[in-house]
Amino acid sequence: MFNIIYSEFVKLKKSYILIVALFSGCVISGTIFITDMLRQRNELVSLTERVSFLEGRIVDIDRMSALFIYNIIFSLIAAYIFSREHTDKTANTLYAYSAGRMKIFFGKFITTCALIVFVYLIQVLTTYLSLYIEWGVLPSAKFISADIKVNICSILLQFLLMPIPILIANITRNIIVPIVYGLLGDVMVGLLLGAGANIYSQFCPLTLPILPFYHYHKGDPIDIVIVSGSAIITFSVFMLLCMYHYSKVDID
Amino acid sequence: MLNIIYCEILKLKKSYIIPVAVIGGMFMSILFELTSLVFKESMQTFEQYSSNLEIPNIVVLYTILFSLIAGFVFSREFTDRTSSVIYTYPISRIKIFIGKLITIDMLISLVYLVKVISIYFSYYILNHMLPESTFTMNYLKYNIYSLIAQFLIIPIPILVTNMSKNLILPVIYGIVGTVVTMIASGKMFQINDYVPLVAPYKFIMKTYIPNLIDLNHSVLSGIVCFIISMIICIYQYNKDDIV
Numbered sequence: 276m277f278n279i280i281y282s283e284f285v286k287l288k289k290s291y292i293l294i295v296a297l298f299s300g301c302v303i304s305g306t307i308f309i310t311d312m313l314r315q316r317n318e319l320v321s322l323t324e325r326v327s328f329l330e331g332r333i334v335d336i337d338r339m340s341a342l343f344i345y346n347i348i349f350s351l352i353a354a355y356i357f358s359r360e361h362t363d364k365t366a367n368t369l370y371a372y373s374a375g376r377m378k379i380f381f382g383k384f385i386t387t388c389a390l391i392v393f394v395y396l397i398q399v400l401t402t403y404l405s406l407y408i409e410w411g412v413l414p415s416a417k418f419i420s421a422d423i424k425v426n427i428c429s430i431l432l433q434f435l436l437m438p439i440p441i442l443i444a445n446i447t448r449n450i451i452v453p454i455v456y457g458l459l460g461d462v463m464v465g466l467l468l469g470a471g472a473n474i475y476s477q478f479c480p481l482t483l484p485i486l487p488f489y490h491y492h493k494g495d496p497i498d499i500v501i502v503s504g505s506a507i508i509t510f511s512v513f514m515l516l517c518m519y520h521y522s523k524v525d526i527d
Numbered sequence: 528m529l530n531i532i533y534c535e536i537l538k539l540k541k542s543y544i545i546p547v548a549v550i551g552g553m554f555m556s557i558l559f560e561l562t563s564l565v566f567k568e569s570m571q572t573f574e575q576y577s578s579n580l581e582i583p584n585i586v587v588l589y590t591i592l593f594s595l596i597a598g599f600v601f602s603r604e605f606t607d608r609t610s611s612v613i614y615t616y617p618i619s620r621i622k623i624f625i626g627k628l629i630t631i632d633m634l635i636s637l638v639y640l641v642k643v644i645s646i647y648f649s650y651y652i653l654n655h656m657l658p659e660s661t662f663t664m665n666y667l668k669y670n671i672y673s674l675i676a677q678f679l680i681i682p683i684p685i686l687v688t689n690m691s692k693n694l695i696l697p698v699i700y701g702i703v704g705t706v707v708t709m710i711a712s713g714k715m716f717q718i719n720d721y722v723p724l725v726a727p728y729k730f731i732m733k734t735y736i737p738n739l740i741d742l743n744h745s746v747l748s749g750i751v752c753f754i755i756s757m758i759i760c761i762y763q764y765n766k767d768d769i770v
Contacts, residue, residue: 455547462558462588
């Protein structure tokens with residue numbers, strides 16, 4: 276099992292995916308950093324004012340990256356890991372490994388999850404670093420630990436959504452359709468959560484990774500039954516479909 | 528020349544790109560139709576309905592969708608290993624390049640066409656009426672201007688694709704372009720008028736806010752962007768090695 280995951284990482288070494296993951300962690304915090312620099316906002320004098328402004332900025336960066344970047348980037352990563360076996364015609368080699376297909380599938384799945392954790396880690400690090408460079412203060416330790424907890428919640432909920440792009444990539448054997456799925460999902464989530472997390476938008480499983488930010492930082496209420504129900508149903512249905520399809524699919 | 532374009536369109540026939548273009552054009556109309564039906568909103572005027580629909584369309588969806596289309600048309604020669612075939616045609620590389628560019632432009636026009644038709648159709652289903660003809664003429668006129676502005680910025684993703692020979696980097700360019708469009712469509716900085724990426728957005732908004740937006744800067748920057756990126760593209764496409 277460990278060998279399979281290692282070989283997946285070795286396959287990624289010469290591709291653009293690692294750079295893409297690094298970049299997508301930096302893009303929103305970098306943009307906010309540059310725009311704040313250019314704007315020359317009036318100096319916030321007192322320390323408490325600055326700290327509360329900073330906390331607002333951190334929440335904004337978290338929320339914006341989860342809304343606009345993550346869905347499309349993660350479906351790109353998942354689709355790339357699964358579909359390049361078909362586009363590079365290496366599926367024959369892969370299925371001749373002396374490992375069961377389920378093991379290969381989970382190896383790829385764990386690689387995807389590791390890249391997701393990597394993106395989140397980069398995003399949190401660059402957020403705090405850029406804001407510290409700009410304002411010279413850090414928020415309180417309580418806020419930082421709460422923020423890390425919220426981010427871990429969001430990561431776990433992202434894992435639950437990953438089977439959807441994986442299934443699409445396996446069925447179409449192509450990288451385009453998963454990207455379009457991510458794009459349309461992004462737009463839909465942006466519209467659903469644009470005005471805050473109301474009860475209707477919690478029915479859509481694609482909003483799951485963003486709900487923690489709204490719940491903990493903005494105080495929007497969450498219906499635990501709906502959220503956990505949609506999470507469990509989405510994950511189990513798509514995971515079963517994925518595993519069934521991956522074990523039955525023909526090699527060509 | 529006609530043969531090259533025909534041949535490019537034939538290559539697209541068995542791929543997912545034409546359904547993707549049609550879905551990309553219709554998606555927002557379907558979503559807004561569904562939300563209006565679910566939430567039972569009170570009657571909107573056509574201006575409100577279509578402006579609510581166009582902003583996410585053009586800011587978030589289209590930059591990535593069009594760079595995906597451009598990336599697909601150019602990069603599949605490399606991923607399918609058919610570039611060695613296409614460069615042995617008895618046709619110069621510039622003609623092949625222009626043929627591919629026209630194909631991309633046709634796909635973009637398809638997206639815009641589907642968008643306009645689906646907006647009118649969905650509004651008619653919701654409210655059983657259509658806007659008056661003067662507004663429609665104005666709307667169509669500015670949509671065509673916006674389409675031309677999209678043609679002006681499409682060489683940038685083509686250049687990114689040809690340099691990376693991959694479909695991933697054009698998508699990343701699309702994400703960056705979306706972020707840039709989001710920032711530059713506001714009124715935050717002076718330089719916003721000179722960003723060529725916002726030209727399509729500004730032309731669409733001109734329909735709804737007739738006298739607020741001055742478009743000279745956008746048009747100029749769009750044309751400059753087209754000429755420069757086109758020259759670099761053609762140079763790169765001519766000098767490129769066959770892999």
